[in-house]
Amino acid sequence: MLRKQLKKWAVLATLLTASSAYAERITITDVLDREVTFEAPAQRVIVGFYPEDYMAIGTEAAYDKVVGMSKYIWQARSANWEMYLEHRPSLDDIPGIGRVDTKTFSVEKVISMNPDLLMLADWQYKGLGSDIERLENAGVKIAVVDFNAQTVERHVKSTQIIGAITGQQERANTIANEYAQNVKLITDRLAEANLPQPKIYTEYGAADIDEIGYTFGKNMWGAIATTAGGDNISAPFIEWWGKLNPEQILASNPDVIVITGYETGTTDSSMVMGQGVKESLAKTRLEGFKERTGWSSLSAVQNNRMYAAYHGACRTILDGAMIQFYAKAMYPELFADLNPEEAYKDFYQKYLPVMPEGTFVTEL
Structure with missing residues (x-):
């Protein structure tokens, strides 16, 4: 099935290349x-x-043509944003357009x-509702992409659109072919x-360890866990993202737990990961989640199969390395040859003008 899809995407790639090699009027089909x-x-x-995907796929020069941006999602990764600003200060001069989720988006x-x-x-497109019609009536062309779904098809198509x-x-x-082949390597090996x-549970550990954070159903980390061969315990209860009842986590008894975090958290016990984060600090924060009420009974805690990303x-499009990470966490012997952190940094070396230093995956 995946082989047929790869052929279909290859045809799409050829058509896009042929139709827009030079500046000309083209028609694409978005996601x-x-x-x-x-x-x-x-x-x-x-x-x-x-x-960041826009720069990786379009090259840094693509930002010479960017006249506006919803900047918060990049600035939320504060150390990552500062790394790019140090390299290209003009990013800070790009006007912001507000946020769809907080209703500050300015048509x-x-x-x-x-x-x-x-x-x-x-x-964003769906969240803007009737504002889309206002934009289109004003002559604004809109192309919709989607890396949140975490499907190979949408990752590939979004990459081709950019x-x-x-x-x-x-x-x-x-880039699209490398992503698809990476997933194929993992899924083929799992099938064989x-x-x-x-059973795996993923939680965004931004809050205090005593407060259950968001988990993911059929997209984002939930889809990554499934692609990498896991039984996502959140999937039956959470469609996209939300919080599981603490008792449900205990009842599901995951074999593997992954806690995710950004460079900064909201408390001294929040999970922290990313640019500038020392691995010793990341491990200390991850260790703290073992102390949650009732978690000492979980298989993942008892067997020390706790991870952070x-x-x-x-x-x-950079998350191919995270699929490797999940696959190796769940099947350490089957994927012993993979080095997810190296794969993550290799993408930067090949396709981006900066090289992050910090902790992007770890385990206890």
Whole structure:
């Protein structure tokens, strides 16, 4: 099935490359099956989400054409944002357009920027509701991409779309193919081994250890866990993201637990991961989650199968390394040859102008 999909995506990649090798009017189909016609490469772009992906796929030069951006998602990864600012201070000069989720997104500001194209995440497009019609009536072209779904198909298609927007189709093809092949390596090996599925629980550990954080159902880390061969205990109770009842976690008794975090947390016990975070601190914070009420009875705690990952490395074309991480955490012998942290940094070395230093995956 995956082999057929790879062939289909290869055809899409060829069509995109052939249709937009030079600046010309092209029509693409976005992830919502909407046809969008615009001049490519686009000269005035607003990046609504996935700002680091836009640079990785479109190259740093793509930001010469970015006239607006929803900046909060990048600035939430404060140390990562500062790393990029040190390299390219002009990023700070790009005007912000507000946030869809907090209802601060400014339709008027977007229209005033006179963009050739507004790139939105699937959830942003749907969250804007009637404002989409206002934008389109004003002549704003909108292309929808989606890395949140964590499917190979949407990751590949979104990568190809960004390649078309930026005129970097060949680069996009390479990145998309590498992602698909990485997933294929893992799923093929799992299929051949046919091992029992371990139960896995993932939690965004931004709050105090005494407060259960968000977990994930069929997207983001939940989809990564499933792709990597796990039985996601949150899936029957959480569709997208939300909090599990503490008693349900105990009843499900996961074999593996992954706690995710950003560079900063809200308390002294929050999980911290990412740029500038020392592994010793990350391990200390992860160790603290063992002390939760009732968790001493969990198989994952008793067998010390507790892991941590950088929350900023999810819902992105960079997250192929995180699929490797989950696969190795659940099947350490089957995937002993994989080095997820090295894979994560290799992507930066190949496709981005900066090299992060810190802790992006760890375990007890």
